[in-house]
Amino acid sequence: VGLVGSEMCIRDRAGPVWASVQAVPAEIEWDMGDGTVLTCAPSELSRWTGGDDVDPDCAHVYERRSENGPWSGRVTARWTVLWRSDRDPTWRVFDTLALTSALPVWVRDLESVIR
Numbered sequence: 001v002g003l004v005g006s007e008m009c010i011r012d013r014a015g016p017v018w019a020s021v022q023a024v025p026a027e028i029e030w031d032m033g034d035g036t037v038l039t040c041a042p043s044e045l046s047r048w049t050g051g052d053d054v055d056p057d058c059a060h061v062y063e064r065r066s067e068n069g070p071w072s073g074r075v076t077a078r079w080t081v082l083w084r085s086d087r088d089p090t091w092r093v094f095d096t097l098a099l100t101s102a103l104p105v106w107v108r109d110l111e112s113v114i115r
Contacts, residue, residue, distance in 0.1 A: 007024045007025070008022065009021070009023075017085070019086075020085070022082045022083070023079045023080070023082075024080045025042040025077065025079055026078045026080045027078050028040050028077050029076040029078070030060070031073050031075070031103070032062070032071065032103075033070070034063075034073075064107070065108050066106055070104035070105050070106045071105045071107060073102075074102060075100070076098055076099065076100040076101075077098070078097070079096065080093060081093070081094045
C-alpha cells in the first residue's frame with residue numbers, strides 16, 4: 001500500500017499479470033450536529049491551515065453552546081475507488097466508498113471583562 005498525496009494505492013503482481021486499485025478522496029461531509037451540514041472538496045480541506053486562513057465554504061461557527069452534552073455530529077469521508085490492470089492500463093471507476101464517524105462537539109462560551 002502506498003500513499004500518493006492524499007490518495008491510497010495498492011498494486012499486486014502474479015507473473016506478467018498485475019492490477020492496481022486506488023482510492024481517491026472525493027468529498028468530506030461534516031454534519032455539525034446543530035442542523036448545519038457542510039460538504040467540502042479535498043482541495044478546500046488542503047487550503048486550511050488554521051487561524052484566520054479558513055476557507056469560508058468549509059468552515060462553521062456555532063451560534064449556540066451545547067447545553068445538555070455535546071452536539072451529536074458526524075463526519076463522512078467519500079472516496080472514489082479506481083482500478084486498472086495489465087490488460088487495460090486506463091484507470092476506471094470501480095466503486096465508491098463512504099466511511100462515517102461520530103463527531104461529538106462540546107461548545108461552550110467564555111465571558112471576559114477588559115479593564
